[in-house]
Every structure is written in structure tokens, then in C-alpha cells.
Amino acid sequence: xxxxxxxxxxxxxxxxxxxxxxxxxxxxxxxxxxxxxxxxxxxxxxxxxxxxxxxxxxxxxxxxxxxxxxxxxxxxxxxxxxxxxxxxxxxxxxxxxxxxxxxxxxxxxxxxxxxxxxxxxxxxxxxxxxxxxxxxxxxxxxxxxxxxxxxxxxxxxxxxxxxxxxxxxxxxxxxxxxxxxxxxxxxxxxxxxxxxxxxxxxxxxxxxxxxxxxxxxxxxxxxxxxxxxxxxxxxxxxxxxxxxxxxxxxxxxxxxx
DNA sequence: GTAATTGTTCTAGC
DNA sequence: CGCTAGAACAATTA
Numbered sequence: 643x644x645x646x647x648x649x650x651x652x653x654x655x656x657x658x659x660x661x662x663x664x665x666x667x668x669x670x671x672x673x674x675x676x677x678x679x680x681x682x683x684x685x686x687x688x689x690x691x692x693x694x695x696x697x698x699x700x701x702x703x704x705x706x707x708x709x710x711x712x713x714x715x716x717x718x719x720x721x722x723x724x725x726x727x728x729x730x731x732x733x734x735x736x737x738x739x740x741x742x743x744x745x746x747x748x749x750x751x752x753x754x755x756x757x758x759x760x761x762x763x764x765x766x767x768x769x770x771x772x773x774x775x776x777x778x779x780x781x782x783x784x785x786x787x788x789x790x791x792x793x794x795x796x797x798x799x800x801x802x803x804x805x806x807x808x809x810x811x812x813x814x815x816x817x818x819x820x821x822x823x824x825x826x827x828x829x830x831x832x833x834x835x836x837x838x839x840x841x842x843x844x845x846x847x848x849x850x851x852x853x854x855x856x857x858x859x860x861x862x863x864x865x866x867x868x869x870x871x872x873x874x875x876x877x878x879x880x881x882x883x884x885x886x887x888x889x890x891x892x893x894x895x896x897x898x899x
Numbered sequence: 900g901t902a903a904t905t906g907t908t909c910t911a912g913c
Numbered sequence: 914c915g916c917t918a919g920a921a922c923a924a925t926t927a
Contacts, residue, residue, distance in 0.1 A: 700906080718905050719925080733925095752924045754906085786917060795907080803905060868903095886919065887905065 644716045646769060646800040647843035649697045652722055654848070655855055656695040656702075656746070659724070663740035664691050665706070669747075671734045675756040683759055686710050692740075699768055699799025701761075713761035714748065720755030722855045723747045746855065769800035769836055778829050781821045788824060788832070789817035789884050801836070803887045805843070807866035809835045811873075816897035817889050818882075823898040865890045 644652065668687050670680045678686070690706035697703070704712040716722075723731045725745040730737070735755050737747035748755055767776060780798075784791050791797060792806045801809070810817045813835035815828055824832070846862050863870070865879055867890065872878050877892040 715906085717907080718923080750924090751926085752904095754923055784916090790918085793906085888903090 644720065645802045645805055646697070646700065647805075647840055647847050649700065649702055649716070650844045651847045651851055652855060653695045653697045653702055655851070655853060656722070658853070659855075660692055660738075660740065660744065660746065661694060662691065663742055663744065665689065665738060666741045667739040669734075669737040669739060671730070671736065672750075672753050674753070675735075676759075677761075678759045683712075683757075686759055687712065692738075699764070699766075699795060700802065711760050713758040715756040715758070716748070717750065717752070717754035717756060719752045720748060720750040723749055724855050764799065766796055766799050769798050770840060772798065772833060772836065774830065774833060777833050778826060781824050781829050784821040786821055787817065787884060788815065788819045788821050789889060791821050792832075792836075793885075793887075800840075803889075804863060804866040805839060807890050808843075808864060809839045810895060811865040811891065812839050814895055816895040817884060817891050819896070819898040825898065828896065828898065865892070 665687055668684050670676070670683065673680050676683060687706055687710055690708055690710055692704060693707055694705045695702060696705070700715060702714045702716075704714065706712065720735070723746060725731075725737065725739070725747055731747050731749050733749040733751040735748045735750050735753065736757055737745060739745040748757070767773070780791065781788070789806050789810060792801045792809065793803065807817065809832065813828070813832040815824065815832055843862055865873055868888070870879055873892065877894065879890050879892060881888055881890050883889065
């Protein structure tokens with residue numbers, strides 16, 4: 643599934659392929675998640691130039707001329723497909739057809755992917771734009787387990803279940819640690835790991851994907867995997883549930899509580 | 900046939 | 914009332 647690093651790479655690929663193209667037709671196959679009607683969406687975007695694609699949190703933001711913005715959340719199973727020939731991909735949600743004959747579609751077998759016209763700006767900072775003062779302040783006032791905090795999109799945008807595990811493993815902090823019990827030194831370590839892990843993943847996915855919008859993303863996980871029994875260093879991986887989500891960790895990650 | 904998947908939203912409880 | 918933890922939901926595959 644697509645998480646922050648995948649979305650960052652997708653935004654770059656989409657920009658290379660479609661930036662500057664004029665949207666001829668917006669095809670909506672599944673409308674139930676839209677925040678506006680299909681005619682409203684078409685009226686807002688058709689005939690506009692796609693000026694740029696950015697990632698924000700776990701969403702892609704398609705900036706069109708005239709100040710129109712389409713947010714897209716792929717949720718659990720959403721994927722992007724470059725359109726070839728005139729075939730409609732299986733599980734299509736929406737498709738963008740450009741004047742020059744190219745295009746791409748959003749597909750989702752669970753129909754959960756959510757396009758939003760002109761989404762409200764959100765306050766919570768992106769995981770790659772975190773300031774140390776904000777992050778340490780956040781940790782200090784929350785009593786929740788640190789993994790849940792990292793994943794709370796109202797506090798920090800962009801970190802999901804798998805990268806939360808990777809980040810905490812890298813930082814050497816137990817995912818069960820209580821946020822406000824984490825000392826400043828460990829907090830700084832976690833913040834550093836957020837940047838290191840996410841940037842590393844972006845780099846690796848970028849290299850692996852090239853110009854492929856989809857294609858299977860290689861698994862770069864060091865610890866968050868149902869197959870792995872041991873880390874590369876030979877530490878045995880344990881699994882447990884946090885907030886109903888499978889969490890992978892090793893015994894030596896320091897627990898603060 | 901059933902479990903697993905996982906981000907978000909809703910709700911119950913302290 | 915504020916905060917937190919956990920359940921429910923979505924739809925399909927293995």
C-alpha cells in the first residue's frame with residue numbers, strides 16, 4: 643500500500659508525466675466518496691491545466707489552473723494506473739484524460755480512495771516538516787503510547803502503521819513507551835529517525851520505481867513484516883497489537899513509562 | 900468459509 | 914468536558 647514515501651515518489655512521477663497537460667475529461671466511476679457532485683467536480687476541473695502535483699501527509703494534491711485543488715487520499719488499497727489504449731482498469735474510481743491523449747486513473751478494490759475538491763487546509767505539520775519544539779512539546783503533553791501518537795494524523799501527518807514501526811526500531815525506543823515519559827534525548831532520537839527513515843525510503847522507492855507509477859513496490863521494511871522472523875542484525879522480531887494494528891518490535895527497544 | 904488487511908471515524912469510558 | 918483506547922467500517926484476497 644502507498645504510504646508517505648510512495649506518495650512522494652508518485653507525485654514526482656506524475657509531475658514528470660502530466661504537469662502542464664490540460665484536462666479534457668474527468669471520468670468518475672465511483673462517486674460515493676466525493677465531497678461534491680460529479681457535475682460540480684467536472685465543471686471545476688475540466689479544461690484546466692494541471693499545474694503541479696504535491697504530497698501532503700497521506701494525500702496527493704493536484705493543483706489545477708484557476709486555483710482549483712483536488713486532494714486525493716488512497717486509503718488502504720488505492721493505486722494509480724497510467725492509462726494505456728482505451729481500456730478502463732479494473733476497480734477504477736476516477737480517471738483523468740488529458741487533451742494530448744495521455745491519462746491516468748485511480749483504482750481501489752475497496753472503493754475507499756477519497757478525492758476531495760478544494761480540501762480545507764490542515765494545521766497538523768507534515769512528518770517531513772516537523773520542528774523540534776513542536777515535537778517535544780507534543781510528546782510532553784500526551785499520555786498515549788508513542789506509536790499511536792506518531793500515527794495520529796491530527797498531530798503529525800503522513801506516518802502510517804508500517805513506518806511507525808520502522809522509525810521506532812531505528813530510534814531504539816519501544817512502541818509501547820508512554821509519550822510524556824520519553825526523555826528529551828530519546829525524543830530527539832525519534833525525531834531524527836523520522837527524517838532518516840522516510841528520506842531513505844523515498845530514495846529507495848524512487849530508484850526502484852523509475853518511471854513506473856505502480857508496479858510492485860519493493861519491500862524495504864527492516865522490521866514491519868509478517869514474513870521476517872529476524873532483523874538483518876539477527877534480532878528476533880516480536881509482534882503485538884497497538885490500537886488493533888499489528889506492531890513489530892524487538893526486546894531491546896527501550897521502554898519509557 | 901474465515902481471517903487478515905489498515906486509515907479513519909465514531910463511541911464508550913475514565 | 915477532555916482525553917484516550919478500542920470497535921466498527923470498507924471490500925477483497927489468500
